[in-house]
Amino acid sequence: MAQKHRSPANPQIFPPLNREAELDRLALKMRTASGVGIQLLGLIGTQAENLLDMLPAPARAGLEKATAAALEQSFNAAQATRKGRVADAPDWLSRAISVGTGAAGGFGGLPSALAELPVTTTVILRAIQSIADEHGLDPALPEVRAACLRVFAAAGPLDDDDGTDLSFLTLRLSVTGSAVHGLITKVAPRLAIPMGQKLAAQTVPLIGAAAGAATNYIYTSYYQDMARVQFGLMRLGAQTGEDMETLSAALKQRLA
Incomplete structure (x- = not known):
C-alpha cells in the first residue's frame, strides 16, 4: 500500500509529548551518544x-573534497533506495552493514578506506532518513532532506x-531542492x-579491518542518535508551536 504523504513533523501522528520530559530525554541522548566511541577505539x-596526524599529508589536504563528493553520491543513492521502496532497516541492521563495509574498507589500507567512504556515508544517510520517517517526517520533502544532511x-x-x-539543530529548515548542493558544501x-x-x-597497520569495523559502528550509532535529537526537536516543535532556536536553547541549558 502506498505510504501516506505527510507534512514535516505532523503533530497528529503521535500523542502529545510532555515538553520538559522530552527535552530531558533528548539531552540524555546527546550526552551519551559518543561515550562508546573512545572505549571502542581504545x-x-x-x-x-x-x-588525523596518521593520515598522509595529501589525504588530509583532499579530505574536505572527498567528504563533499561522498555526501553528493550518498544523498542521491540513499534517496533512490527510498524511491525504490527498499524497506527501512532497523538500527542494528544499519550498524551491521556499516561494520561490514568498514572492515572491508580497512582491509586494504587508505585506498580501500577512501573507496569505502561513500558506501558508509550512504548507509548512515539512509538510516537518518529512516529515523526522519520514524518521527512522522516525509524524507522526500526538501526541508526534511535538508534536515537529514x-x-x-x-x-x-x-x-x-x-x-x-547545537548549531546543526538551529539552522533554518526552508532549503529547497535546488539549494542542496550549497548545503553540502557547508556541511562537508x-x-x-x-x-x-x-x-x-582504518589505515592502522595490521588492524585496519578491525578499526574500520569499530569506527563504522561508532559513527553509525552516533549519527543515528543525533538524528533522533534533530527530528525529536522538530516533532516537539510541531506540537508546541516553538521554533528550533527556542527548543535548542532549552536543550543546551540541560547540557550545560
Whole structure:
C-alpha cells in the first residue's frame, strides 16, 4: 500500500509529548551518544586525539573534497533506495552493514578506506532518513532532506565538547531542492574532521579491518542518535508551536 504523504513533523501522528520530559530525554541522548566511541577505539589500540596526524599529508589536504563528493553520491543513492521502496532497516541492521563495509574498507589500507567512504556515508544517510520517517517526517520533502544532511553537521563522536555543539539543530529548515548542493558544501567541512579520524583508524597497520569495523559502528550509532535529537526537536516543535532556536536553547541549558 502506498505510504501516506505527510507534512514535516505532523503533530497528529503521535500523542502529545510532555515538553520538559522530552527535552530531558533528548539531552540524555546527546550526552551519551559518543561515550562508546573512545572505549571502542581504545580497545583497538588507537588514540583518538592523534588519528588525523596518521593520515598522509595529501589525504588530509583532499579530505574536505572527498567528504563533499561522498555526501553528493550518498544523498542521491540513499534517496533512490527510498524511491525504490527498499524497506527501512532497523538500527542494528544499519550498524551491521556499516561494520561490514568498514572492515572491508580497512582491509586494504587508505585506498580501500577512501573507496569505502561513500558506501558508509550512504548507509548512515539512509538510516537518518529512516529515523526522519520514524518521527512522522516525509524524507522526500526538501526541508526534511535538508534536515537529514544537517545531522552530519553535528560534532563527531570523538569530539570532546560533551554534546554542547547545537548549531546543526538551529539552522533554518526552508532549503529547497535546488539549494542542496550549497548545503553540502557547508556541511562537508564539519564532516571532514570526523571522517578523517575514521579513515586514519582504518589505515592502522595490521588492524585496519578491525578499526574500520569499530569506527563504522561508532559513527553509525552516533549519527543515528543525533538524528533522533534533530527530528525529536522538530516533532516537539510541531506540537508546541516553538521554533528550533527556542527548543535548542532549552536543550543546551540541560547540557550545560
